[in-house]
Amino acid sequence: MSKRQPLVVGLALAAFAAAAAAQTARAQQAAPAESPNAAARRWFEDAKFGMFVHWGVYSLLGKGEWVMNNDKIPIAEYRKLPPQFNPTRFDAEEWVKLARSAGVRYITITTKHHDGFCMYDSKLTDYDVVDASPYGEDPVKALADACHKHGVKLFFYYSLLDWHHPDYFPLGRTGHHSGREAKGDWAKYVAYYQGQVRELCTNYGEIGGLWFDGWWDAPDAAWDLEGTYKIIHDLQPGALAGNNHHVAPFPGEDFQMFEQDLPGENSAGFNKAEAADKLPLETCLTMNGSWGYNANDHAYKSTEALVHALVGAAGRGANLLLNVGPKPDGTIPAEAAERLLDLGRWLEANGKAVYGTRKGPIPPQPWGVTTARPAAEGHSPTIYLHVLKADVKEVVIPEALTTSVALPLGGKTPLKKEITPDGLKLTIPDDARAPYDTIIAVDVPVPTPDPVPLRR
Numbered sequence: 001m002s003k004r005q006p007l008v009v010g011l012a013l014a015a016f017a018a019a020a021a022a023q024t025a026r027a028q029q030a031a032p033a034e035s036p037n038a039a040a041r042r043w044f045e046d047a048k049f050g051m052f053v054h055w056g057v058y059s060l061l062g063k064g065e066w067v068m069n070n071d072k073i074p075i076a077e078y079r080k081l082p083p084q085f086n087p088t089r090f091d092a093e094e095w096v097k098l099a100r101s102a103g104v105r106y107i108t109i110t111t112k113h114h115d116g117f118c119m120y121d122s123k124l125t126d127y128d129v130v131d132a133s134p135y136g137e138d139p140v141k142a143l144a145d146a147c148h149k150h151g152v153k154l155f156f157y158y159s160l161l162d163w164h165h166p167d168y169f170p171l172g173r174t175g176h177h178s179g180r181e182a183k184g185d186w187a188k189y190v191a192y193y194q195g196q197v198r199e200l201c202t203n204y205g206e207i208g209g210l211w212f213d214g215w216w217d218a219p220d221a222a223w224d225l226e227g228t229y230k231i232i233h234d235l236q237p238g239a240l241a242g243n244n245h246h247v248a249p250f251p252g253e254d255f256q257m258f259e260q261d262l263p264g265e266n267s268a269g270f271n272k273a274e275a276a277d278k279l280p281l282e283t284c285l286t287m288n289g290s291w292g293y294n295a296n297d298h299a300y301k302s303t304e305a306l307v308h309a310l311v312g313a314a315g316r317g318a319n320l321l322l323n324v325g326p327k328p329d330g331t332i333p334a335e336a337a338e339r340l341l342d343l344g345r346w347l348e349a350n351g352k353a354v355y356g357t358r359k360g361p362i363p364p365q366p367w368g369v370t371t372a373r374p375a376a377e378g379h380s381p382t383i384y385l386h387v388l389k390a391d392v393k394e395v396v397i398p399e400a401l402t403t404s405v406a407l408p409l410g411g412k413t414p415l416k417k418e419i420t421p422d423g424l425k426l427t428i429p430d431d432a433r434a435p436y437d438t439i440i441a442v443d444v445p446v447p448t449p450d451p452v453p454l455r456r
């Protein structure tokens, strides 16, 4: 442990103690009425795990969702795709059942990606799956119905950036090879996209929220995001608005997302925004290296890496939104389905230390992360230590936790404790080790002890 870390831990534990005390005090009062928005945010933070779906006419080419831009396909050429889109094997029930088996609590699906093609039935354009494909049905409607039936929330991904719409002008940083005319009325484009947001908030029953992307293509444009968020909150008071703009959250946004990085990390290069203090967080991640179906990308992450992503996100107070890219026929690639089922089995046994938790009072450590379940009726606060490194045999936690009981998840024998100059050392016996993540539940007595600064 570095010299600086113990102090940080002591302070975080103080916050945890204060929160636990506040929770106890709240439990003794009548519960104040919670707004639909606050309830939705709390639900979202409890949910922890979602399934992202990137599906569009680009899937036909099997080269990811950026193929129009990357291969410089003009609109006139790209327009030949919708007449070929006929996902005869698409079964919304099967997708949702798979999602449920994986342990996900919500699905976020692309309703329109940067290519501008709408995967739902829009009255504002003919460039949509019902009007322009032989399939002729609305897969988003089928998915919404299946989600409602099986108790999975549905979020809509919507690209603000549009490489096809004639009024998306002036062009932004991308989509310069579409061959469209160099003119357009931006205000008309805003009216178009806000009209589509209205459709999405009106035609599919209760939704979890809207997930915007592509703002970064034209960061100086007049998007009227405040107006957009108002439409969402007026039409669906329990829906959350989020925007993948890679900068600090704007007013009206209900959660903050990070793409291909956990909050606080920036391997992608554009995750420079700090995690907002008060907003729920979400990290979206590809399962291989692609969002949309990529026939040549077999570089799938291992189940262990995916468990570590889920737990790593939870330990940083974030959900994991894990992506699949269905094939053009509507089926989910076998490699992806296998991993989802692995995660489901793992969560079946270990979900207690993930669902409904918040980031733990001990920040990410070289050995792993912590999550926490605040005190509630019938149980004292619990801190879960997720030991993600297989070769770690002991962990040191703040000495203030000395009176706690530390049990491996599902085990019966408390861990050996020893006070050391660095803090309270817990020794992990070999028979307490679990695959991917050795979880130790630290039951903190109530009242939570005052944090004692760690000795140096």
Ligand code: H79
Residues within 6 Å of the ligand: 065, 066, 173, 174, 213, 216, 217, 259, 270, 284, 291
């Ligand atoms: O939908 C998936 C991707 O297609 C989409 N977001 C996920 C969820 C995505 N679009 N672009 N990117 C991901 C990469 C972003 C690159 C950026 Fe830039 C770097 C945006 C801003 C800086 C490249 C350079 C694009 C604009 C300027």
